[in-house]
Amino acid sequence: xxxxxxxxxxxxxxxxxxxxxxxxxxxxxxxxxxxxxxxxxxxxxxxxxxxxxxxxxxxxxxxxxxxxxxxxxxxxxxxxxxxxxxxxxxxxxxxxxxxxxxxxxxxxxxxxxxxxxxxxxxxxxxxxxxxxxxxxxxxxxxxxxxxxxxxxxxxxxxxxxxxxxxxxxxxxxxxxxxxxxxxxxxxxxxxxxxxxxxxxxxxxxxxxxxxxxxxxxxxxxxxxxxxxxxxxxxxxxxxxxxxxxxxxxxxxxxxxxxxxxxxxxxxxxxxx
Numbered sequence: 001x002x003x004x005x006x007x008x009x010x011x012x013x014x015x016x017x018x019x020x021x022x023x024x025x026x027x028x029x030x031x032x033x034x035x036x037x038x039x040x041x042x043x044x045x046x047x048x049x050x051x052x053x054x055x056x057x058x059x060x061x062x063x064x065x066x067x068x069x070x071x072x073x074x075x076x077x078x079x080x081x082x083x084x085x086x087x088x089x090x091x092x093x094x095x096x097x098x099x100x101x102x103x104x105x106x107x108x109x110x111x112x113x114x115x116x117x118x119x120x121x122x123x124x125x126x127x128x129x130x131x132x133x134x135x136x137x138x139x140x141x142x143x144x145x146x147x148x149x150x151x152x153x154x155x156x157x158x159x160x161x162x163x164x165x166x167x168x169x170x171x172x173x174x175x176x177x178x179x180x181x182x183x184x185x186x187x188x189x190x191x192x193x194x195x196x197x198x199x200x201x202x203x204x205x206x207x208x209x210x211x212x213x214x215x216x217x218x219x220x221x222x223x224x225x226x227x228x229x230x231x232x233x234x235x236x237x238x239x240x241x242x243x244x245x246x247x248x249x250x251x252x253x254x255x256x257x258x259x260x261x262x263x264x265x266x267x268x269x270x271x272x
Contacts, residue, residue: 008103009103009104009107012101012103012107012108012111013107013110013111013114014111015111016108016111016112016114016115017111017114017115017118020081020088020111020112020115020119021115023088023092024119035123035126035127038073038123038127039126039127039130039131041069042066042069042070042073042127042130042131043130043131043134043135045065045066045068045069045194046062046065046066046069046131046134046135048061048065049061049062049063049064049065049066050062060225062135062137063137063224063225064221064225065194066131066135066137067217067220067221067224067225068192068193068194068217069131069193069194070124070127070128070131071151071193071213071216071217071220072188072193072213073123073124073127074120074121074123074124074151074155075120075154075155075158075187075213075216076184076188077116077119077120077123077124078116078117078120078155078158078159078162079158079161079162079165079180079183079184079187080162080180080184081112081115081116081119081120081162082109082112082113082116082158082159082162082163082165082166083162083163083165083166083168083169083180083183084166084169084180085109085112085166086166086169086170087169090169099259105252105255105256105259106252109163109252109255113159113162116159116162117152117155117159120155141227142223142224142225142227143223143224143227143228143229143230143233144223144224145230146219146223146228146229146230146232146233147220147223147224149230149233149234149237150215150216150219150220150223150233150236150237150240151216151220153236153237153238153240153241153244154212154213154215154216154240155244156240156241156243156244156245156247156248157212157240157243157244157247157248158212158213158244159244159247159248159251160243160244160246160247160248160249160250160251161183161187161212161247161251162251163247163248163251163252163254163255164183164247164250164251164254164255165180165183166180166251166255167254167255167258168180170255170258170259170261170262171258171261171262186207187211187213189204190204190205190207190208190210190211190214191208191211191213191214191217192208192214192217192218193213193217197214212240212243212244215236215239215240216240219233219236
C-alpha cells in the first residue's frame with residue numbers, strides 16, 4: 001500500500017514539473033527576453049572587473065564578479081519560481097483545483113521545487129556559456145565538481161526560504177508577488193554577491209552569517225578561483241543541506257497556515 005502511495009505521489013510530482021514546462025513553453029517569447037536580459041546583465045557586471053588595471057588581478061576580479069552574477073541568477077530563479085507559484089496559479093485560474101487535488105500539500109510544493117531547480121540549472125548553464133564565450137574565461141585549475149556540489153546543496157535551504165516567501169501572494173492578492181522582491185533584496189545585500197561581506201557596515205554585517213547564499217558564494221569561489229578540493233567542501237555542503245532540512249519544514253508549516261487563512265477569508269482565488 002505504501003509503495004502504491006509513493007508511486008502515485010511521485011507521478012503527481014512529475015506531472016507538476018511537466019505542467020510548469022508547458023507554461024514556460026506557452027510564454028516562450030517572454031522567456032527568451034528574460035534570458036537575454038540575464039545574459040547581458042551578467043556580462044555588464046563582469047565588465048566592471050575589466051575596468052581594473054591590466055594583470056592577473058583583473059582577470060580574477062572578472063571571474064569573481066561573474067561567479068557572483070551566475071550564482072545569484074540561479075538562486076534568485078529558484079527563489080522566484082517557488083515564491084511566485086501561487087501567483088502563476090491565480091493567473092491561470094487553477095489555484096483552487098491544484099489545492100483541492102487528492103495529493104499531499106508537500107507533493108504539490110515538491111513538484112514546484114523540483115521544477116524550480118531544473119529550470120534554474122538550465123538557465124544558469126545558458127548564461128554560463130554566454131559569459132565563457134564573451135570573456136574567454138579559463139577554468140583549468142577550478143574544481144567544478146566541488147562547485148556544483150555546493151551549488152546543489154544550497155538549493156535546499158533556498159527552497160525553504162521560497163516556501164516562506166510564497167506566503168506573501170496568499171496574504172496579498174494585489175502586491176504579494178512583488179513583496180517577495182524585498183526578501184530577495186535583503187539577501188542580495190547581505191550575502192556578498194558582488195563584494196566580500198567584510199565591507200558591510202557592522203550594524204548589518206552580522207546578518208550575512210544567516211544567509212545560505214553567503215556560504216554558497218564563498219565556497220564556490222574557493223572551488224573555482226583556488227581549486228579547493230571536494231573533500232574540503234563537504235562540510236559546508238552538509239551544513240547547507242542541514243539548514244534546508246530545518247527551513248523546508250518551517251516553510252511548509254508557514255505556507256499551510258497562510259493557505260488556511262486565505263481560504264477562510266475567501267482570497268485564495270481572488271485576483272484583486
